[in-house]
Amino acid sequence: MTLATLDLAADVKTILGDLGVKPERYTGGTLAVRSPVTGAEIGRLPEDTAESAAKAIDAAHQAFLEWRLVPAPKRGELIRLLGEELRAAKTALGRLVSIEVGKITSEGLGEVQEMIDICDFAVGLSRQLYGLTIATERADHRMMETWHPLGAIGIISAFNFPVAVWSWNAALAIVCGNSTVWKPSEKTPLTALATQAIFEKALTRYIAEGNSAPKNLSTLLIGGRDVGEVLVDHEKVPLVSATGSTAMGRTVGPRLAQRFARSLLELGGNNAAIVAPTADLDLTLRGVAFSAMGTAGQRCTTLRRLFVHDSVYDTLVPRLAKAYQSVTVGSPLEAGNLVGPLIDKAAFDKMKASLEAAKSAGGKVTGGERIEQDGAPDAYYVRPAIVEMPEQTGPVKEETFAPILYVMKYSDFDEVLRLHNDVPQGLSSSIFTNDMREAEIFVSDRGSDCGIANVNIGPSGAEIGGAFGGEKETGGGRESGSDAWRAYMRRQTNTMNYGRTLPLAQGVKFDVI
Structure with missing residues (x-):
C-alpha cells in the first residue's frame, strides 16, 4: 500500500470508536491534527477555553479531596485495572501513536508497553509508600515521617512520547492519592483522547467491583499555549510536571516559582x-x-x-x-x-x-x-x-x-x-x-x-x-521509577508523646492552673 492510498483519518475513526471516544471529540473543532506519515489531516478537535480549563482544574481538585481518603493499596487496584485495559488496547493505541507521531510500529507498541510497565510498578508501590522512624532526643517520645498527597497534579507532555509521559506521572500520582490534569501537545491530542478513554474504562470497572472513586480523577485539557498557562498559573495545582523544550521549561519554571508551586521538568538532552x-x-x-x-x-x-x-x-x-x-x-x-x-x-x-x-x-x-x-x-x-x-x-x-x-x-x-x-x-x-x-x-x-x-x-x-531523567540544566526533575513517587507527595514529620511530661527549655518553669 502506498502513502497515496492510505486513509489514516478512517483508521483514526475506527480506533477511537472502538475505544469509546465519541466523534464530536475529534471532529468539527478548531484544532487541526495532521499525521506526519502523509501530512494529511486526521482530526479536528474542539479546544478548551481559559474558563473551561479553570473549571476542569477545580473539578480535579474536588476529586483529589475524595481520592486522598482511599487507602493507597485500594488506589493501586485502579492502576492494576488500567494496566489490564492497556494490555487489551496495546495494538490499537500503538498504531494510533504511529499514525499521529510517525513512530515505526515497534516503537509505537513499545511506548504502550512502557505504560503497562509503569502500571505494574505503581501497583507494587501502592503498598510501599514508606516513611522513616526517626531517633528522638526526648524521652517517651516517638518521631516519624509520613507522606501525604499534594492535590491536582498538572501534566504537560510533548509530541515525541505522547502517551508514555502521561502514564509515568499519572500512575504514580494516582496511587499517591492525587488527581491529574493533563494538557497534551497540540500536535498529539488524538492519542490523549484514546488514553483518557482507556482510563475511564478502567475506572468504570473499578467502581463496578464495589470500589469508590470520584469523577474527574483524570482530566484532559485540549488546546494550545493559553490552556497550558491556565494549568501552570492555577492556585489549586501544587505541582506541574512538564516535558518539552528547554525554552518551554524556562517559561514554566519561573511562573510556577512565582506562586511557590513545584515543578518537575524533563527538557532538552544534547x-x-x-x-x-x-x-x-x-x-x-x-x-x-x-x-x-x-x-x-x-x-x-x-x-x-x-x-x-x-x-x-x-x-x-x-x-x-x-x-x-x-x-x-x-x-x-x-x-x-x-x-x-x-x-x-x-x-x-x-x-x-x-x-x-x-x-x-x-x-x-x-x-x-x-x-x-x-x-x-x-x-x-x-x-x-x-x-x-x-x-x-x-x-x-x-x-x-x-x-x-x-x-x-x-x-x-x-x-x-x-x-x-x-x-x-x-x-x-x-x-x-x-x-x-x-x-x-x-x-x-x-x-x-x-x-x-x-x-x-x-x-x-x-x-x-530507575527514575528517568535528571536533566542537569533544570536541577534534575525525575519521573517514573525509583523514589520518584516522593515528588508527588509532601513529607510531614510527626512527634508522638506517650509519656506524662512535656520537655521544656532548660530553666523554664510555669504553673498549670
Missing part, C-alpha cells in the same frame, strides 16, 4: 557518547546507530554527539556512515522501515538550518537530504545525517530535534570528559569501553554529569524501575 580505544566496535556500531537514528532523532534521549578515540576513528566512522546510507526510510506503518518522518515542516527547516551552520563551522555532512514520498508532499522524511566536526562548536552545543549526529575525535580521556560535560543540556549519556577504570570513572562523581550514565549501551531509552 546527549553524548564516548567511544574508547578498547570498545567493542560491533556492539558500538549497533548502539550508536539505534540511539542516533531511532524515532527520526526525535527522542529526548537521542544520541547527538559522538566522541571517538583517534585510534579507532578511521575504523568506526566509515562503517557508521555506511549504515546511515543503507538504513530504510519510509512509512512507519510498513514493516522493514527503520526511520519514519519528522513531525512537521518546522522540524525539517530547523534540521536544514543546523546542517548549514555545521558546514559553516567546518563540518563534513553525510546525509540529511529530504526523501520525497509519492502521494505525500506534506510529509517530511529525511536521510539521517552524520556530521564530522573539527571541534565542539556552534550547532554542536545546541539541540536540534532531528537525526543529526555530530562526530568528533579525541585523544585524552580527561579532556573528552570535559567536552562531554561542556554543554548546558544533559539528560542521558554513555561510554563504550572495555576498560574498567574508564567505565567506573564515567559513572563516578567526576564523570558524566547527566541524570543517566550508561556503559556499553546507547543513551536512548530508559527502563521502568
